[in-house]
Amino acid sequence: MLKTDLRKKYIQKRKALSVDEALLLSEKIRESFLNYFKPLAGEKIHIFTPIEKFREINTQSFIEAFLEAGIRVFVPKVVDDHLISVEIFPNTEFETSSWGISEPVSNVDSGEYHFDYVITPLLYCDQNGNRVGYGKGFYDGFFQSISAASKKIGVNYFNPDEKIDDVWEHDIPLDYLVTPTEVLSFFSGVE
Template identity: 35%
Template sequence: MKSKKELRQEFKVKRCQLSKAEEESLNRKLLSQFQKIELASVKYMHVFLPIEKYHEPDTYSIINYVKEFFPKITLVVSRSNFVDYSMQHYILNHQTVFEKNEWGIPEPVSGTAVLPSLIDFIVVPLLVFDTDGYRVGYGKGFYDRFFAQCATKVQRVGLSFFDPIEKISDRNEYDVILTKAITPSHIYCFDSDESNSSHGVW
């Protein structure tokens, strides 16, 4: 087993080693898997915008898919505050104005604000996840804080180019598990409630 720090470094390198053709193929397969997810009941979907230099999965294709086939879903994007590691959320539409911050992350600079409690589906960035649904992000805790502000039934759906590892060695009680994780070849389910839990693969 490896720690979050070790895994963070390992999978950053793995993503950067992908060729352009490999990355494009994996993104097409991710979209194909995402299209299997049931979205009929979703009202507000939060989507991260990919950081090109980190070779993150292409969420623009997911955004375009949702806009075309689920126009009633309100898409939401966020701006990160690196002072207190909080996020502010805004509706994504043709009026949303974006700028890249100093880390190269495209962020909304104005728009209609959205409360986290309204969001019922979150597309979650990650570097790697394990077979129990725990994820390794970039280590700042933005999304764990965000999850805590959302309704308990919010869907937390991770996107990964790579299959899960067996276990992250330094998981803790503050880590929030995903409800699903999508890879180019599978959808992993980690649904749970107070009385039972189920893990499965589509």
């Protein structure tokens, strides 16, 4: 299927989820991530904050668990049409952007380029790790700017049942996908 068709289809599938269903599935995804990857204190995780109106995976409990475990947490923020990475702490102040995303008030880019894990938002991911987002290309640009050793991990409510037919030359695939029922590896690099 084409990305535009998959985008429409999976936006509708998300809308069909109740708030409670989305929260339950998000918690299952968090548990799967923690059990599979077992992140450690001092590691660096870049993780998105969700757009609630789009029923994105609720990552707030991920962030709280990471901070409690002494993991360094970074979140994306769009500044001047560019995605930066802001390190957050338990006392970080947040504000809601025009997109409805809770973002740090700070516009200071951390300058980090090596993360142990980059937890990535998406609408759909196929069996080759190719992803469909909202079509703005922020994460493809971000992936190009970080260390190739950073594990790129998508999180999604749905399993990869359909192939993306219009993968582009500059699309960067994920290394893993975490769903409520499994963790899939597309990783082809050296661990």
